Every structure is written in C-alpha cells, then in structure tokens.
Amino acid sequence: MFESLGLSKTAELVYRAMLSQPALGVAELTAHTGLSAEEIRQALDSLAEMALVRSSWQAPGLLRPTSPQVGLAVLIAQAEAKIAQRQQEIEAARAAIRVLAETHSSHLRRDELIRWEELDGIRVRLEELATSACTECLSFSPGAAHKPDAMAASKPLNQLALERGVSIRAVYQDSFRNDPQTLAYARWFSELGAQTRTVPTVPFQMVIVDREIALLPSDPGDPQTGAIEVHSPGVVAALCVMFEHVWATATPFGTAAQTDVHGLEPQERELLRLLGDGHTDESAARKLGLSVRTIQRMMADLTSRLGAESRFQAGANAIRQGWL
Template identity: 30%
Template sequence: MLGLDHWQETAYFALLDGPALGLDELVGRSGLEHDVLKGALTRLEDRGLISRLSGRPARWTALPPEHAIEVLLLARERDIRRVRALTQWLAEKHRKGRIGQDAAALIEVITGPEGVALCGQQLFNSAEREVRGIDAPPYAQAKDGSSVNSSANVASRGVRSRFIYGQDNLTLPGTIGRIEHDVSHGEEVRILPHAPMKIILSDDQAGLIPLVATPQVLDSCILVRPSALLDALSALFETLWQQAQQYVTGGVTDDGTADTDGTLTEDERRILSLLAVGLSDEAIARQLGIGLRTVQRRVQALLVRLGAGSRFQAGVLAAGRGWWRPPA
C-alpha cells in the first residue's frame, strides 16, 4: 500500500480499527516482534499515518486515513517526478556518449545459455583490477554444467571482488555455503533487503546485464562496453554498495584479526552472521541443514550469554566483545 512494507501495513491496520495502543498491546494484536514493530511504528510516524500520544507508557493511534494517505500520495508524486527527471538526464547523457560512435560497438546482445555463461566467465577472466556485481538468480551454466564463478577466477590473480546479494536470495538452497566459500577466497560481500537487478562489471571496461528485467531463465544478456550506460551501471553499484550491510562469516576483532579464543563455536558464528543480515529462524535452519528447534535453542542461548533482549541488541553486544565486526 503506497510504499509500505508488510510490517508497516500490519502495524497500521492493527491501529486503524481500535483505540490507541501501547507497544505490548500492539505486539499481541499484530503478532510482530518488538524490534520489528518499533521500526514499523517509527516509519509510520514519519509518513504521517500514526501519532504517538504523550504520557507513559507510550501509546500510538492512527490518524484520519483520508488526510494521511493524501500526504503519501503527494510524496509518491514527488518521487515519480524526480525519477522522470533522472530518466531524462540519463537518456541525454547516454545520447551524448554515443555521438560519433558506432552503437553496435557499445552494446551487444548475447543469446543462448552457453553464450551467456561464456561471456560472463570472460568478464571474470579479463578483469585486471576488480570485478563487481549484484548476485541474483537465475544463473548461467555452460554445457558441461559449470556455473559462472567469481572467487575461483580472481583470488589467485590479486583481483578485487565485490558482490551484493539480496536478503530474499539468501534463503535459496546452497546460497550461504557459496557465499562463505567465496568470502574465504577474499571476496567482499554485502547484503541488501532486495537485489534490484543482476549485474557483472569487469574493471571499467565491460558490464553484463540481463536483457529481460526479471528473467525466468538466463538465456539472453546485454554486454555493455565503455559508455554512459556503463558509467550509470557503475554508479548504481557503488550507491547500492554504500547502502548495503556487510556480511561477516566469523568472529573478527576490532583490529581485523580472527577471534580465536573459543568464545563461539563455528555453528554459533554462522548463526550470529545470519541473524545479523535478518534471516528468520526457519531460513537459518534450512541454510545450515539443522532443525528449527535446534536453531531456536541456539539463538536463545546466544541471547542469554550476551544478556541481550533482542536479535539487534545481540549483534551490538557481540560486536562490542569482538565476536564479529559490524558493517562500516
């Protein structure tokens, strides 16, 4: 609804048809966790949909929907105007970048799963300084079944590798294992709530993006050579990289060295890492191949050991003890 996520909608509807409620009452009515609910209430207040009443304990009430939603509509209209202005600016920049150049030399359409896989692998192999990308399914595979891979091709050559993953993709089977393998080979990984598109960038010389925005099968891509479009893709990646959360696979102290004092077991390190990027207990259980109740017991044990009242607080306290390093 007008840019609200699931948690904000749930909290708003819990307040819409009743009197002002306190936090504990809202938890019972909405079914949301305390930390999630607090964040949703803050964003609803910022959007002018609800109001926090004075007094203690704090209570919230829904504002008249006809006025609040009108404010949201006006904000959405301003966002649309800004996006249109940006689109016009990008189009003009792209047009000027192509003046006097052969368009066919700047953009090439790659078709067929084998062609896409080979092109992607060539981008990794040809990089001299850095490979960057946004990782999202589907994945290209060559005829022999091998997948396009980053870390195995760049680690031995001293090429920097940076990749962004969408949080929703972390629940796919095998994703966490692949990330941990790549990180162990020196790849830098960050997490966003949602990966907007799939990208591979090789230095500042080439980029590869799907021909279709949300492909079911990766059988066609656009190869982009140095141009205004490649500059825009590079700028998009860097903007998202700054916004994304760092993925940490194990305990790291403040000076960047591994925590080897036995404070955490390997399973506890992995659970803490997955908690930090927002995975649910069910998703953690699937990724680690252990039972849901086992995960729940270990999460609760971590909270108790840290003296934390929430998952977020657990991450803060663990960072303070040098058990892991939060994003810079």
C-alpha cells in the first residue's frame, strides 16, 4: 500500500507487526511474519533509514515503531515535495518548448499566413496545436462521419488537452448522429468534459486554438488541397465571432433537436432553404451529409405536410406559410 512512499511490502509487513506488538524482537518478528531473520534485519534497516523505527529509551538496543501519524506523514511530505519539484521541472520544460517552437516557426509567421499542402504536415501541425493549447480549442467538423484513423489519432491529444484544463467546444453536423463510430466518439468526447453541439450544415472545417491561431482548408469544397494557418488577429477574431454565432444556434449533444412553430426540425428547414437556393438532391445531400435517398424521403414528407403536389408548389407554399 505504501510502496509509492518508498516502503517495500516486506518492510511494511514488519512495521505493521511492530505496531501491533511493539515489544517484538527479531526472533519474535520472524515467527510472527514468517520472514527469515535476514529479511527481518534488512526490513528493520530500511525502516530505520525512513525513521519509522527508533531505539527504545527504556531498553537500549531494542527498536520501537514510530507513530504512523508522525512517521508516514513525514514520508508523504517528502513525496509531495518531490512531486512539486517534478512539476516545476515540467513547467520549465514546457516553457522552454514554447520558446523553441516560437523560434523554430518565427520565420513562417512573418506574413501571418502559412500554407500546408501535404496531409502529413497538416496532421503534425494539428498535433502541435493540440499539445500547445493553453486555454481553448474551437472546431467545426463537417460531414456525416469521421474517419476511424483520424478519430484514433485525435483521442489521446484531446484527452491530454482536457486534462490540462483546456476548454474544448466542437460543432458537428446533425448527420453525424447517424454514424455509430462518430456518435461513440462524440459521446466519449463529451464524457471527458468537452462540449459538443450539432447544426444541419457546418460552414467548413476549422480549428481555432487560444483565439490566436486558426487552421482552415485552402479550398472548403476540396479539403484534400491543403490547409491555411492564420495568425492575423483580425481574421482570427472574425472567425471566433462566426463560431460563436453557429454555437449559439446549435443543438447540444445528447438532446433532441428543437422544432420551430411550424413543426420543422433544423435539418428540414435547412433542406427547404437549400432546395429554394437551387440545390439538387445530390448537392443538398452533400451539404447535409446525408444520402440522396434520405433527402428524397425528407422532401416527400415536407411536400405532403405543405399540401403540395410538386416541389415547386412546396417551395411556394413554404414561403406563403412562413416556413422560410
């Protein structure tokens, strides 16, 4: 039980025996514990070094146990001092890493814009940002599901950030609730202390760290083209405002989406808006992260509820009835 304080199991066994019967000598301790005489002597030497036994005042040459409230409290204080010193060393190392990282990347930040073209480079940069985050991490995650390898890679980094006290807020698409793996990941994420919400459509992929650095796709329509890292205070501030606006209208994870006065769920209202803007079933499906068949089923249901016989009439009825 006390191995973390430097007390071996053998020494602890002898110490407990002496506390129960302080007058036991080596021979009696041998019989009482089942240990050999040599093991008893080694344990007594260890206990003496840790000030858990001391010479008797009344019977010189005999050892008596020190009170646990005194002896073990001293060991705990010593262990706490070592932990505090180790923590100071870690904080000093962390500060040195920040200085080294700033020196290493200072030449990249002159224009306050860094382009990342390779997926490996983007992954490494995300790891660096997750490790260096001090206060807050905000993110947009479009699409219906996360790739398993991406989720596996981000898990330990997110967990370490949350354990350091970093606040994490993530916005996903409503459609992610249809993917069991992504749903399980979001549930695990929330249980660790992260806050997760969903909206029908997420503008684009985005990560903001400490409201100082933002990572965005070079082309929101094709994330494979690379990413842009932004350090401009004005641009990052504007992105934070946009995030807060989306966050305020999003549905918290674990709660059902709220319907409006017309009985429309956010996803249904967004589908009507997309089709009203001229999107096809296919492009609306991509925007919402749903299958084309699901879009067609939703639209058929909306058309029926609007009392329409065609999509055109459904759109006109939606405007006339105040659904849009």
